Amino acid sequence: MGHDATLNAGDIARLADVGRAAVSNWRRRHDDFPRPVGGTAASPLFSLPEVEEWLRRNGKSYELSLGDRVWQRLRASADDLHLGDLVACAGAYLLFLHRTAESPSHPATTAAELATIAAAATGDLPAKVAWDLLDPRLYRLLADLAAEQGPSAAFDLLCDRYAEAHSRQLSVTRPELAALLTRLAAPEGPTVLDPACGIGALLLPGAGPTGGQVVGQEIDGTAAVLTAVRLSLAGADARVVAGDSLRQDAFPEVRADAVVCDPPFNERAWGYEELTGDPRWEYGLPPRGEPELAWVQHCLAHARPGGLVAVLMPAAAAGRRPGKRIRGNLLRAGALRAVITLAAGGPDLWLLRRPRAGERPPSAVLMMDAADDVTAVEPAWRAFGADPDAPPPDGARAMRIIDLLDDEVDLTPARHLPRPGDDPALGFAAARERFREAAAALPGAVPALAVPAETRDLPGATVAELVRAGLVTVHQGPPRLAADDGELPVLTAADLASGTAPSGRTPYDPGLIILEAGDVVASIAGAEPAARVVTEGGAVLGPQLHLYRVDHDRMDAGFLAGCLRFAGPARTASGGASRVDARRLRVPRLSLDEQREYGRTFRELTALEDRLRETAALGESLVRLGFDGLACGRLRPLA
Template sequence: MPDRPEVTAVEIARLAGVGRAAVSNWRRRHPDFPQPAGGTDTSPTFRLDEVERWLRTQGKIAELPLLERVRQQLETLRDPDGHPAAPLLAAGALLLQLHRDPAGWDTLRKEPDTRLATALPRLLRHTAQTVLGPDGAALLALPGLAGATYLDLVRLLERLAAEHGPARAWEQLLARLGEAAARPSAATPPEAAALLADLAGPGGTVLDPACGLGALLLAAGPGADRRGQDLDPVHTALALLRLALHTPPDAPVPLALDLRPGDSLRADAHPGLSADAVLCQPPYNERDWGHDELQYDLRWPGGLVPPRGESELAWVLHCLAHTRPGGLAALLLPPTVASRRAGRRIRAELVRSGALRAVVALPAGTAPPYGVPLHLWLLRGPRPDDDFRRVLLLDAAAAHPAAEGGRDRVDWPALHRTVLDTWRAFDTASRTGTPLPADRPGVHRAVPALDLLDDETDLSPARHLPAAAPDGGAAALHHLQSRLAELLTGPADPAAALPEFADARPPAGAPQVTVGELARAGALEVHSSGQGVLPGPPGDGPADVPVLTDQDLLTGTAPTAGAAAADTLLTTRPGDVLVPALGGGTARVVRAGGPLDGVALGPRLHLLRPDPAQLDPDFLAGVLRSSGSARRASSYASTTTRLDVRRVELPRTPPERQRALGAAFRRIAEFEAALDRAAALGRTLAQGLTDGLATGGLTERQSGPATAPEAD
């Protein structure tokens, strides 16, 4: 194990916001590039401090971010034969100390390393036992001696916690682990977790039998008695730290947290528990879930054992067995669980007993795996006197379709409101006997249980919902038609919308200059976001800063995510030029008061900030959009094209000529944007007309008197 942090070529590329091929080119072209310090011939590693120094000297990075320093130090502590996330446990223990007892650390922080090596582990173990109890502290498996590398990490973590707070610092460290988790459901995103928690309601006992990194239990809030279990003991410990760090520092100890490692189906850590709410995103498509060992388990209703290929239904029954009568179980499941033939008997029993209350189809991008439109199942713990037998089928994907681009395109506030309001109205009617909410064609319907109990018992919402008529009928479509006509007014006359042009002969051997050379000359600044800031759902508070993603930039839409305000955030300002790191042909100028003004950079973006006296922003953006510039400056080492923005070449052009070309480029960009808006509106109009005619909600209007066909 190296005594100083080392990085691979891939990690160097991430730091500089470039592709791996660019790092290979630097090694070949620059004799002063740091020499390998370890690794293998095919995958060498380099000293982080030497790499950072070289990147700063070359102007490719201003300073290695503190968060990246912490991550690299954690990597240095990792045992190649151990769990990749194990070093995070010691980091989390230090953050817990700063959160619960900062004074304890203050008494030690100025001590020499020889004393800290033994005193700090004792302090961390004492705090962990006080806050988490003996079992929780034992789960952390904290070392008895702090080495020099760990003490270096401690001082970095102290700075990170001072900048962001211990809880926020911990979320930043967990973010990359969640993205790389072998089981996608181990890292449920906060928006999806908040939806499940709000459906369950506040307080009470909350259980997650496949808790992963603890997102669902975190959303339940510190007011709940939170129980959990996970097969991965390190993930269980990380989740425990996460919940403790998000609990107020003055909360009574030990905290009401009971998270245990183990296989929930084979070795339930909470036998006999009847929770007020069970929230779960279980593992998917598991063949070895315990089918043979659990043939006679009491959790299976009427002796119906879930088939070997229906592990998800085994988790549904496990969660239902832990739900008190009248309590709620909410699970995120693949859509195939609602229709696979092998599971029809289990589904029928859930419907027949009245336990299954709702199936909600969510848009793709709501939770991992992000390319799959998951279903949300809601079940009530059966009560002897409850004879309600209807199932709410809600197609939230149809009500709020996610645009192409996946997770960054989900309109979470609208989706959250639709699901929560629809469920609450239905659930209130089921419990009080009041009239059910009116069905909404194409979106939701309360289906009688008998209508679902056929040979297939297919619970897919789209199958049981009548097609929706166009919203607003013919009047709304006529309005869309008028809007489309207005939008087409400009593009319909390209001669007026576009600059005048004629043939010209490109000058032979025209001098070129790269973006990197312009940056070194002070004509512009280059900022690459790399992984970007850690986005969260947009909030209502003034501290929230919109976060622009690369998908937002590519589609030309306003930012859909947000982040907490911080002095270290790089935000856009008028005159900046934004370019995605993946792909080419897109470059947008930030306009004053526009949707891109004052936003923070999300992942995989480049920000170019030209000096307007030397470089016109619209000229720069126009050249970046040209096919040749992007092609020559991109790497093609994989199926993804990555732009090395510093290699983009621009013609050396006087400022006056730049401004003239910039004005032309701006008119072309506005023309293209108008076409995109018209195309989107045209598709909406065409689909509305098609749906209306197909469902009978619209009829074609004859232009003249109808005549009957002549008889033969």
């Protein structure tokens, strides 16, 4: 109870109104930055008082909002294992304030007082709330926060912070996907069920005093309490139960107008042995390794005839061989109506409809790749529902069900949709226009260079000499980085060569080198040297790269980058590229004004190189489309 409040890197960034990369940079560059007091190497925690003192000492403005003060005090009250219970207790108190309209300036100040008067106000929660978990001082802060933002907004803030703190253990559906599923499956007013509701992300968009009944079940008791509180604060007519929906269905009698679900993926221990003869498996017994197909059938079993189901699925579920029988049965019955890829690698969205008795099954199913644009999904689904035979929008196709019922029943959208530019009849004209535009711009991109009457040898200095003179500092990237799943972007050698944005990811480590705007990054060990000036800081220096940080008052970064492209004289006599010493590279000695002139021209040459690369890629695409179109009859020569 008496520990200092703690913050993670995201909290510090929010406190100081900067990006997370800036916090990482502070840790690396400032020896006096507070040391972690807890957490893990990938997600360290810092003392709030120490961070505040450091920000003051270094003249960095910050503002700790009332919401953040409540959260930090809450988080300091116990370890992370019990943090969810503390958030649930705080939510129950906010619900008590909401239901009893107790004056925020006179809240109950002891757990005993609160337990006595709040039992009736919160007695319908799905689990008993341990009111004595909270530090009594928090009740007044919570009441102040409720007065400032309203109880519902106050609790949503705490739930967001809780989900952020437990992002690796707690899966929360992205808000835009949650809203999409609600719009697609649950028009205003019906009964909506989520059998794996988590902390309520899918139920909240449609919750409100004017909606129908909202029903949820969640295996984690703490998450069930959080969902119940959030829905109650939103004014919904809600029933939420803690329990395993597959093994212990709490609502066997419910037939909802709409079912939405983001089930746990790849959960092998889902109850295969106990549920072998379950009547919910109307379309086939789900194989042990296909738990998502168990969830699909559970959702369909709880939909009324004609009711809609929207389920997020792993991309592999559309094509894994053990699930082909169930996929085929769903298609034959007309239950599966659409499979939509929402982003590369998943998740996919399956839209289903429980068939009505005696109705004729549909003949087509919608296949779509939203290409990370979820706003395109709803218009495509509405248009398909209105007329399945109408031409679908780009990235979508109405597939005949009979054509999908082969030996694999692979419903992966990418398998049935043409890739962009693959139809030469559609792509050739557009590719030709882009190529012409790119080619026409090339002459204007060539920098103006003069041929002097007499050539001269420019005096030079090695990078090591520039370092000793204080003009440059040199850093080398690490031999390798941790797994590609961290919070920081990484500039790779491939990114540097192509001029593209940082594509790697790595978790934070104190030894990482964070790039700053104006740095020069070079790759001098490959067959073709590459060097560029960094225009936006925050990324991590990747393996096989060198960073040159210049004194901008004495050296031009663009000039240095251009000189580093000409690394030939520093290579070994054999011409190999594996033993290049970054400090032996030679740079001409020029005045700062001359450097800037050279630097501008070097930048123009680099831009020309990038345009040539882009134009060549467009030309290759144009040639391929031309050959393909002529060969398959989709294009013909003009007379």
